[in-house]
Amino acid sequence: MPALPSEIIKLKRDGKELSKNQIKEFIDSYVSGSVADYQMSAFLMAVYFNGMSKRETFSLTEAMLHSGLVIDLSFLNGSKIDKHSTGGVGDKTSLIIGPIVAAAGVFVPMVSGRGLGHTGGTLDKLESIPGFSTQLSVEQFKDQLSRLGVCFIGQTKEICPSDKKMYALRDVTGTVECVPLICASIMSKKLAEGIDGLVLDVKVGSGAFMKTIKEARILAKALSAIAKGAKKKISVLITDMNQPLGKAIGNSLEVEECFDILKNRGPKDLRDLSIELSAQMIFLGGKAKNLGAARNVAEEILISGKALRLFEEVVSAQGGKLPLPRAQSTYAIVSKKNGFISGFQTESVGLASLLLGAGRKKSDDKIDPTAGVILHYKIGDAVKKGNALATLHYNGDKPIKEVEQMLLDSIEIRLQKPKTPRLILEKVGR
Ligand code: URA
Numbered sequence: 001m002p003a004l005p006s007e008i009i010k011l012k013r014d015g016k017e018l019s020k021n022q023i024k025e026f027i028d029s030y031v032s033g034s035v036a037d038y039q040m041s042a043f044l045m046a047v048y049f050n051g052m053s054k055r056e057t058f059s060l061t062e063a064m065l066h067s068g069l070v071i072d073l074s075f076l077n078g079s080k081i082d083k084h085s086t087g088g089v090g091d092k093t094s095l096i097i098g099p100i101v102a103a104a105g106v107f108v109p110m111v112s113g114r115g116l117g118h119t120g121g122t123l124d125k126l127e128s129i130p131g132f133s134t135q136l137s138v139e140q141f142k143d144q145l146s147r148l149g150v151c152f153i154g155q156t157k158e159i160c161p162s163d164k165k166m167y168a169l170r171d172v173t174g175t176v177e178c179v180p181l182i183c184a185s186i187m188s189k190k191l192a193e194g195i196d197g198l199v200l201d202v203k204v205g206s207g208a209f210m211k212t213i214k215e216a217r218i219l220a221k222a223l224s225a226i227a228k229g230a231k232k233k234i235s236v237l238i239t240d241m242n243q244p245l246g247k248a249i250g251n252s253l254e255v256e257e258c259f260d261i262l263k264n265r266g267p268k269d270l271r272d273l274s275i276e277l278s279a280q281m282i283f284l285g286g287k288a289k290n291l292g293a294a295r296n297v298a299e300e301i302l303i304s305g306k307a308l309r310l311f312e313e314v315v316s317a318q319g320g321k322l323p324l325p326r327a328q329s330t331y332a333i334v335s336k337k338n339g340f341i342s343g344f345q346t347e348s349v350g351l352a353s354l355l356l357g358a359g360r361k362k363s364d365d366k367i368d369p370t371a372g373v374i375l376h377y378k379i380g381d382a383v384k385k386g387n388a389l390a391t392l393h394y395n396g397d398k399p400i401k402e403v404e405q406m407l408l409d410s411i412e413i414r415l416q417k418p419k420t421p422r423l424i425l426e427k428v429g430r
Helices: 005-013 020-032 037-050 054-065 094-103 122-127 138-148 161-173 179-192 213-229 251-262 268-284 291-304 306-317 346-358 400-410
Strands: 081-085 108-112 150-154 197-204 233-240 329-334 339-344 372-375 388-394 411-414 424-428
Touching: 005 020, 005 037, 020 037, 020 054, 020 161, 037 161, 037 179, 054 161, 054 179, 054 213, 081 094, 081 108, 081 179, 081 268, 094 108, 094 122, 094 150, 094 251, 094 268, 094 291, 094 306, 108 122, 108 138, 108 179, 122 150, 122 251, 138 150, 138 306, 150 306, 161 179, 179 213, 197 213, 197 268, 213 233, 213 424, 233 268, 251 268, 251 306, 251 372, 268 291, 291 306, 329 400, 346 372, 346 388, 346 400, 388 400, 400 411
Parallel strands: 081 197, 108 150, 197 233
Antiparallel strands: 233 424, 329 388, 339 411, 372 388
16 A cells, blocks of 8 residues: 555655655655645655665656656667756856757757756746747657757656656755755756766855765766666766856846857856867767867867857747847946955855846746846956946846845955866766
């Protein structure tokens, strides 16, 4: 006889290992509505405190994967490789990488998520383009992939419906920063895409869910183990999130920055990481004989404008219409001292952008696509008293003074020039 949901919650609360069937039953019942949000919240918190064994994490991933459809992309003649980031502030590489890698002849089926906590989400960024739809049917997804090589969609009722519900709940119940939950959330979506391989960008630092390299390595290894268990090619980079990636934080502002990169402008760190992740995907997809050659392919595609043209085609195919909207008001935050930018409390920068309307406090909050923050400096840059450190973009009545103070507290300025932080910290075996 199936166990009552409350019995499964109690087992996890008491630190017991759940069986594959118990996990499957709990997830299926949540999707069908017989486990309520408050029960799932309790379960998530129990997992947060007690963790999960490798076996449980794999079972949770499988249960979430099979809560919906696993897309069959075997009709596509070529490798299908995706990239996923564990989440950061200003992390917008998917929009750049998708078209670069597709232009290199590797199919990129991207099922992405929304903003989570202080971090942004690919879906919210894309939907800041007026008319852009991420809610395509599986048939439309397949059709666009075969025509353009890349398509961006979100979890739907069909694909990973369990993650769609759990992700929104975790965002507002303090259960995001948890290795088994992150692993199952990411890998269920990725495995549902019908991919052959995956490049993972595990973020570490003050703006990431993993604050230390030790935690990031644990997450990287756990993600690799699931990919290998599912017989997928995998490559994992651990990358720095001790400052926002690029300079734009907030949905349409970030899309604009992606266009800058695709036009051969824009911040170096965002460009460098986009090239490296693209190269990893091109290599995994068998379109270059080694990583060096794959980097050259990615560079050539970016410089030639091929990726820009493909991204524009994707935007139009998914209903998007440019130009991007802009917020009505801006406010410059000015430095109170001379010195060098020596660090960021990056999570606070993400939260400041959220307070302007770029993120959600509750799962059903509407976001303002145009709201956010443009930073004017990166770590190591010299700044003078009176220079604008950041510009806020917002609409209507917002707690500007509070956001200003948060940002002034988050941007560290010292007299001594700091070392430029390394962007790509580690590569975890293939
Ligand atoms: N990205 C996801 O898709 N899920 C998480 O839990 C964290 C980051």
